[in-house]
Amino acid sequence: MLVLGIDTSCDDTSIAVYDGRENKVLSNIVSSQYQFHQEFGGVVPEIAARKHAENIDIVFNEALKVAGITTEDIELVAVTGAPGLLPALLVGLTFGKGIACWKGIPLKGVHHIEAHIFSSFIGTSPQFPFLSLIVSGGHTLIVLVESFGKYRIIGKTVDDAVGEAYDKVAKMLGLGYPGGPVIDRIYRNYDGDFLPLPKPRVPDFNFSFSGLKTAVRRLIEKGYVCEQIAASFQKTAMEYLIEKLKRAIREFQVKRVAIAGGVSANSLLRQTLKKMETEEGIELFLPEMEFTSDNGAMVAYTGYRKFLIEGEDNLDINAVARSSL
Numbered sequence: 001m002l003v004l005g006i007d008t009s010c011d012d013t014s015i016a017v018y019d020g021r022e023n024k025v026l027s028n029i030v031s032s033q034y035q036f037h038q039e040f041g042g043v044v045p046e047i048a049a050r051k052h053a054e055n056i057d058i059v060f061n062e063a064l065k066v067a068g069i070t071t072e073d074i075e076l077v078a079v080t081g082a083p084g085l086l087p088a089l090l091v092g093l094t095f096g097k098g099i100a101c102w103k104g105i106p107l108k109g110v111h112h113i114e115a116h117i118f119s120s121f122i123g124t125s126p127q128f129p130f131l132s133l134i135v136s137g138g139h140t141l142i143v144l145v146e147s148f149g150k151y152r153i154i155g156k157t158v159d160d161a162v163g164e165a166y167d168k169v170a171k172m173l174g175l176g177y178p179g180g181p182v183i184d185r186i187y188r189n190y191d192g193d194f195l196p197l198p199k200p201r202v203p204d205f206n207f208s209f210s211g212l213k214t215a216v217r218r219l220i221e222k223g224y225v226c227e228q229i230a231a232s233f234q235k236t237a238m239e240y241l242i243e244k245l246k247r248a249i250r251e252f253q254v255k256r257v258a259i260a261g262g263v264s265a266n267s268l269l270r271q272t273l274k275k276m277e278t279e280e281g282i283e284l285f286l287p288e289m290e291f292t293s294d295n296g297a298m299v300a301y302t303g304y305r306k307f308l309i310e311g312e313d314n315l316d317i318n319a320v321a322r323s324s325l
């Protein structure tokens with residue numbers, strides 16, 4: 001079954017073609033809009049929606065071309081319906097509904113976080129249960145995944161998401177948007193001493209990143225150099241994520257660990273987790289770099305499997321900005 005996967009939940013217009021039977025991604029096209037949001041230091045919903053509307057048919061045609069198929073070959077449309085920026089979500093959802101309606105093929109709405117969760121397993125099959133650390137611009141969650149559709153949130157951020165903290169720290173340091181890749185690059189090239197930063201004490205497996213951001217502001221005011229602050233921030237933020245994850249692994253006795261979301265591209269996070277594979281005896285599932293940030297392939301993969309289990313959705317499904325797993 002050839003599946004079209006669409007995601008316009010934030011600032012990437014993403015469309016993929018995925019062959020469900022072969023478990024193979026035939027194309028995965030992403031048109032990033034970050035340069036239009038850069039001057040605002042974050043994503044502006046109305047600009048995001050306008051750019052999605054301008055670009056979606058270009059991205060769609062490119063996805064078909066790279067996959068070597070035509071609209072006649074598509075057998076299922078999987079599209080992100082929630083959560084995300086409402087005007088942005090509506091562009092992809094309406095486009096997907098249009099194709100399903102036009103071609104008389106089934107439609108499957110996909111939860112964006114659920115799609116991220118399975119991004120490490122595209123091309124393979126997940127083995128349950130596993131712990132998923134979802135780290136993006138909008139979310140920081142530890143989820144116990146028992147099967148497709150059975151999720152237990154065991155920890156989440158009480159304020160900023162880790163990616164949001166990266167973006168805010170980068171903005172304070174004048175490093176532009178998005179902050180993650182720049183700060184990660186600075187960390188990799190840095191060989192000096194690290195500044196001590198606080199790891200917020202939040203109970204259980206929850207996280208807090210707003211205190212870390214305030215501590216960074218104080219270091220800037222004290223006149224420390226940008227590279228030292230950025231590298232110290234990354235070290236503390238990643239140690240904090242890993243400490244909570246390690247505790248969750250022990251508490252829930254689950255040795256399979258997957259990560260997902262834009263921050264899962266982080267070099268220090270990946271390197272530390274790889275070390276844990278031998279030290280802690282965990283089985284690690286890292287997403288391919290192209291599937292760390294928002295993409296249509298994860299939506300197609302997840303939508304296809306949910307379609308096999310639950311069947312299709314009605315054309316009246318709606319976009320929802322805030323939606324728990």
Ligand code: KG4
Nearest residue numbers: 136137138163178179180262263266293294
């Ligand atoms: O999942 P994503 O593409 O979009 C959503 O938020 O849904 O995640 C984007 C976030 C941004 O905050 C960006 O700064 C962060 O991922 N990011 C990184 C890295 N690459 C992207 N954070 C840390 N290290 C990176 N290498």
Ligand code: ZN
Nearest residue numbers: 116136293294
């Ligand atoms: Zn995302």
